[in-house]
Amino acid sequence: MKLIINFPCVLFLAVVICFSSCEQDDPLNTEDILYVERNGAQTAAQIFGNVSSKNFLLILHGGPGGSGITYRTGAMINRIERDYAVVYYDQRGQGMSQGHLNKENLTTEEIAKDIDALIAVIRHKYGSTSQIFLLGHSWGGYLGSYYLLDEARQENIKAWIEVDGAHDFPLMFAEQKTLYDSIANQQISRGNNTAYWEEILDKIAEIDTEDLSEEDIQYLNGEAYIAEGILLRDDVLDIPSIDLNLLKYQYIDYNILTAFSTGQYANDILTDQGLLESSLTEELHKIKIPTLLLWGSYDLVVPPALGESALENLGSEIKSLVFFERSGHSPMYYEELEYVNTLKDFLETHK
Amino acid sequence: MRVTFVLFLCLSMFSNPLHGQYEENSLRYGLGYWQNHFANPGATANAKYVLKTYNRKKILHLKKGTPAVVPINRMLTGQIAFHYDPFSHVFLHNSYGIQNRRLGKKNRFRGLGGLLGFSKSFLPEVYKVDNALNVSDPGISGNWYLHAGYALELGKSFKRNTNNAFVVGFQNLFLIGYNSGVTPFLNLSFTYEFSPNKKEP
Numbered sequence: 001m002k003l004i005i006n007f008p009c010v011l012f013l014a015v016v017i018c019f020s021s022c023e024q025d026d027p028l029n030t031e032d033i034l035y036v037e038r039n040g041a042q043t044a045a046q047i048f049g050n051v052s053s054k055n056f057l058l059i060l061h062g063g064p065g066g067s068g069i070t071y072r073t074g075a076m077i078n079r080i081e082r083d084y085a086v087v088y089y090d091q092r093g094q095g096m097s098q099g100h101l102n103k104e105n106l107t108t109e110e111i112a113k114d115i116d117a118l119i120a121v122i123r124h125k126y127g128s129t130s131q132i133f134l135l136g137h138s139w140g141g142y143l144g145s146y147y148l149l150d151e152a153r154q155e156n157i158k159a160w161i162e163v164d165g166a167h168d169f170p171l172m173f174a175e176q177k178t179l180y181d182s183i184a185n186q187q188i189s190r191g192n193n194t195a196y197w198e199e200i201l202d203k204i205a206e207i208d209t210e211d212l213s214e215e216d217i218q219y220l221n222g223e224a225y226i227a228e229g230i231l232l233r234d235d236v237l238d239i240p241s242i243d244l245n246l247l248k249y250q251y252i253d254y255n256i257l258t259a260f261s262t263g264q265y266a267n268d269i270l271t272d273q274g275l276l277e278s279s280l281t282e283e284l285h286k287i288k289i290p291t292l293l294l295w296g297s298y299d300l301v302v303p304p305a306l307g308e309s310a311l312e313n314l315g316s317e318i319k320s321l322v323f324f325e326r327s328g329h330s331p332m333y334y335e336e337l338e339y340v341n342t343l344k345d346f347l348e349t350h351k
Numbered sequence: 352m353r354v355t356f357v358l359f360l361c362l363s364m365f366s367n368p369l370h371g372q373y374e375e376n377s378l379r380y381g382l383g384y385w386q387n388h389f390a391n392p393g394a395t396a397n398a399k400y401v402l403k404t405y406n407r408k409k410i411l412h413l414k415k416g417t418p419a420v421v422p423i424n425r426m427l428t429g430q431i432a433f434h435y436d437p438f439s440h441v442f443l444h445n446s447y448g449i450q451n452r453r454l455g456k457k458n459r460f461r462g463l464g465g466l467l468g469f470s471k472s473f474l475p476e477v478y479k480v481d482n483a484l485n486v487s488d489p490g491i492s493g494n495w496y497l498h499a500g501y502a503l504e505l506g507k508s509f510k511r512n513t514n515n516a517f518v519v520g521f522q523n524l525f526l527i528g529y530n531s532g533v534t535p536f537l538n539l540s541f542t543y544e545f546s547p548n549k550k551e552p
Contacts, residue, residue: 033439035477037492041530042474044439093530096439098472098494101531117480124478124486255388255436258534265532 027052030085034125036117041092041099043114045121048072048088049081054130055158055351056122058087058115062138064270065263067095069249071137071332075340077245084133084347085126089118091143093266095259106269112147119156131158133347138302138329141165145280145310148287159290159350160316161343164302164329167310168279174209175303176220183227183298192234200227217276224300228328231298238326240333281313290318292346296327296334318350377401381518383542385432387442393434395540399426399450424452428464428502434538440493441473442536444524450502458508460516463501470496470526470536498536500524506544514546 030051035042046069047056057080061068068088080086090097092114093106115134123130134157136144145167148154166172181204184197200223207216231237291314295307304323311321322342327334378400385395402425409419428448435441450464477492506518520540525533 033476034489035474035492037477037479038481042477042492042494046438096436097530098440098474099530100494100528106531116484117486120480120484120486121478125489255391257388257537258529261534262530262532265530269531 029081034121035097036114036121038114038117039110040101040105041097041110041114043092043118044068044090044096044098045118046088047085047122048077049085050083051085051126053084054127055083055133055347056085056087056126056130057133057135057347058089058118058122060089060115060134060136060140060143061091061095062140063094063263063267064091064139064275065094065260065267066139067259067263069095070246072245072249073332073336073340074241074243074245075336076332079337079340079344080347083344087118087122089115090259091266093269094263096255101266101269103269103273106266107273108143108146108270108275111143112150112153115147116153116156131351132156133159133161133350135161135163135343136165137163137332138166141302142167142169142275142278142280145284145287148289149280149283151286151288154287154289157289159292159346160287161292161294161346162307162310163294163331164296164299165293165306165310166302167284168281168306169276170279171281171309172302172306173212173217173220175305176224176300177204177207177209178305179300179303180204180220180223180227183231183300187231187234187236190234192236193230196230221301224329227300228298231328236326237298237328238334241336243333243336281309284310284313285315288315288317290350291316291320292343293319293321294331294339294342295321295323296329296331297323297325298327299329301329375401375404377546379426379544379546381542381544383518383540385434386539387434387436388537389539391434391436393432393442395430395432395542397428397430397432397542399428399544401426402449422454424454426450426452426462426464428466430466430468432538432540439474441475443471443473444498445469446498446500446524448502450504452504458510458513458516460506460508462504462506466498466500466502466522466524468498470498470524472496494529496526496529498524498526500536516544518542518544 028050030047032047034045059068059071068090072088091111093101119132134144141162148160180200184200187197188194293307293310295304297304307321311319324331324335331339381397383395385393404424406420406422409421428450430446432444446466446468448464448466450462452460452462454460472493473491474493475491476489478489479487500523502520502522504518504520506516508516522538524536527533
């Protein structure tokens with residue numbers, strides 16, 4: 001019975017130990033987890049690296065339904081976090097963020113307001129002179145572009161990096177069909193998996209991008225990842241290195257089941273709000289800050305044509321587009337070192 | 352939270368020490384290690400109140416002409432548990448349910464039950480930000496969630512003292528209203544189970 005009576009004390013001690021161990025004080029090698037609470041959600045930000053640099057790279061993950069920490073590869077730790085603080089952010093309703101959400105408070109605009117709040121918290125905690133670089137991958141590319149359309153928000157951001165970003169969904173679907181066609185013909189001419197690529201050509205021919213059904217959209221996206229696997233096996237894409245850091249964060253330190261499950265609901269709600277019909281291309285001229293566009297040449301999910309379109313339409317005076325010739329949708333994994341080196345050069349130039 | 356905690360304590364206090372193990376109206380306690388998603392450590396304390404004891408005939412044995420009787424205990428369960436994710440949060444769970452425990456040979460048993468209860472998350476270093484982007488000082492915040500789930504357990508009583516047992520449990524809780532839907536939590540527990548009842552001679 002004594003044990004039962006003492007149980008609350010043990011519980012209290014464990015909670016105190018846990019909370020006191022969540023923060024590391026070394027400013028050159030910080031490991032912070034903090035939450036930003038506003039409008040029904042506590043969004044999680046894991047901050048690693050050199051916070052004394054006052055330069056923060058804020059990463060907007062893909063999905064919707066992804067999570068920030070999946071971008072913490074070994075190259076990010078060794079090449080970026082040494083000189084910059086990296087904010088691996090979980091958007092509301094996704095990753096390790098918590099709250100009680102519904103269609104009213106889980107919208108793109110609410111997530112954009114969360115980014116404002118997160119930047120305010122970073123400057124509150126680490127100093128008002130902290131500079132923010134914004135990086136968005138895939139859905140994060142759409143979100144970052146959406147965020148930066150507001151000129152007042154651009155004042156918060158030093159520079160913008162869009163990685164395979166889906167800022168124009170109708171263009172994305174149209175270009176997916178074109179790219180499937182082009183890659184399939186290229187692979188057939190090389191004699192790589194001809195049966196598979198001929199089947200792709202047959203199926204693609206049946207899709208009318210002017211009148212896409214839900215099944216067409218699912219096919220175009222779902223098949224893109226399968227096709228990347230085929231390209232990987234045929235040595236067209238670089239093999240992503242097995243990154244122990246990434247495995248540790250994704251499968252041990254992180255509640256992958258919770259993140260996956262909660263992300264699916266968020267994805268459904270956000271896509272039901274007309275996301276797949278949304279195009280920001282006509283408004284990209286409002287973005288004036290320095291921008292770097294990074295794209296995998298074999299990205300069948302968000303084809304490189306979107307990068308070219310962004311380069312043409314952005315209002316920034318300083319803008320460039322870099323292709324990763326042996327990458328699919330996520331060059332940060334396929335060509336990890338080249339990706340990180342390009343990113344670092346850009347950060348160094350604009351910090 | 353207060354109400355459920357008081358219920359838990361009440362359940363823990365009203366034991367009937369007159370009967371031995373698995374007698375009706377007897378009470379058993381468990382204390383042990385709890386693990387969420389196979390990675391996040393924690394602890395659990397539970398109490399099981401035996402509502403009913405009955406026997407069920409095993410059909411397979413009846414066909415063979417050697418009917419076997421399987422003793423089953425129906426128990427009311429109360430549990431309080433916590434786990435912490437070293438990177439982010441602490442969760443406290445308080446569940447109540449009904450469990451059928453089927454007693455087997457060699458002091459082994461297995462159980463299956465349903466659970467209902469509450470979960471509370473505690474998030475460290477939470478900054479509240481208002482519409483004017485004013486940032487509060489950091490504090491602890493969190494959310495309440497209802498949960499429902501099921502529990503499986505395998506156990507073995509000790510030879511010399513059959514009142515005590517070692518139990519391995521698996522629980523699948525579904526947190527309702529977590530963000531915009533339901534999220535599953537997988538939990539493992541390793542508990543030492545004991546009864547305050549004295550063994551009858």
